[in-house]
């Protein structure tokens with residue numbers, strides 16, 4: 001059935017058309033008053049959530065939804081983690097806010113904990129409110145430390161670093177390209193390590209990773225390393241669905257180090273167990289250590305907004321006696337830092353990073369089995385932690401995509417709507433299904449959701465592709 005944009009005052013009909021439960025009165029109010037992210041306002045049709053527990057969310061009409069994307073790949077600890085909620089409450093009773101120009105105990109403790117966990121001994125942490133402002137500040141600090149106030153920033157095509165204007169310019173995101181100004185933000189783009197459709201024309205995954213790293217080295221040499229402040233890249237999975245081959249990040253690190261250019265790891269999505277490590281670069285040991293890294297999302301398990309830039313001792317040392325002309329009213333907010341500290345303890349005390357690695361491996365194996373049964377699944381990527389991507393194709397032999405990137409095919413929109421109606425929330429982007437459940441998800445919940453996904457793929461995608469082929 002074609003999707004009919006709902007009209008104001010007709011919410012129940014629009015919900016019913018997609019098989020979803022009728023929205024609650026509060027959801028209707030929100031539809032008329034709020035501008036939501038990444039949507040056409042007139043078509044917004046999402047459930048209203050009133051509570052949560054573990055990997056499940058509770059809707060205003062009393063239904064439970066199993067969250068298979070950690071909302072925006074951020075609720076790594078599940079919803080309403082009791083220890084994090086307790087820590088927020090305790091901090092609220094003590095002190096809600098102090099200006100970021102003064103000291104605050106939870107901020108100091110969280111900075112120390114992050115430096116320790118990441119092994120950035122002697123480094124420093126700058127706190128932000130989320131991922132985009134963390135990336136902007138990482139670039140600011142890299143430029144200042146290099147003495148290049150407008151130094152170039154090398155990033156990848158098909159990447160995402162946030163929705164501020166500078167981050168739009170650095171991202172390789174076709175959806176916002178017309179509205180962004182890469183030249184104004186010193187942006188230089190290189191091809192991604194996308195082995196399934198390797199831009200360098202090789203079918204060898206490791207070779208594709210090496211060639212993509214070599215392309216960064218070539219870009220640095222072409223523009224002159226003395227003009228480039230930083231290379232800003234995601235070390236592992238990102239929302240664009242590219243999972244770099246293992247050969248990529250260490251080669252990139254070596255190329256940037258050899259040229260004296262800072263490497264910034266955008267770990268906004270990939271950290272805190274999502275890719276099986278505290279920080280995804282740690283998969284490569286010291287050979288993967290960046291000069292700066294940015295964090296957000298899982299830093300508080302999304303219980304409160306918080307981002308961070310972690311600077312190595314070398315970069316921090318260059319700023320030690322410089323004036324920093326930057327700041328945010330709420331950076332290092334005590335409530336958010338208290339949540340971050342409790343979140344770090346929860347990851348450690350509950351062994352969640354190891355759990356993500358183990359369950360991520362199981363999920364990957366189950367998805368490979370699913371792929372064998374479903375020709376519309378071109379490739380399964382990820383599985384290092386609780387993150388995996390299914391890339392859907394019309395034809396596995398030719399790898400013809402289900403729709404041209406970054407268009408999301410109608411079949412996948414239907415899959416999401418039917419998943420929600422069946423009680424599981426899946427995330428899709430373009431031709432991709434992104435699987436990123438909270439690290440606390442139960443093994444049975446995981447298996448049941450994948451069984452549902454297979455049924456939905458068969459109903460929504462495989463049948464449609466077969467129909468068209470006729």
Ligand SMILES: Cc1ncc(COP(=O)(O)O)c(C=O)c1O
Nearest residue numbers: 130131132160161162268269296
């Ligand atoms: C890799 C990456 N970097 C940066 C961001 C931007 O973070 P925020 O939305 O908190 O600004 C995101 C958000 O999805 C992300 O996935």
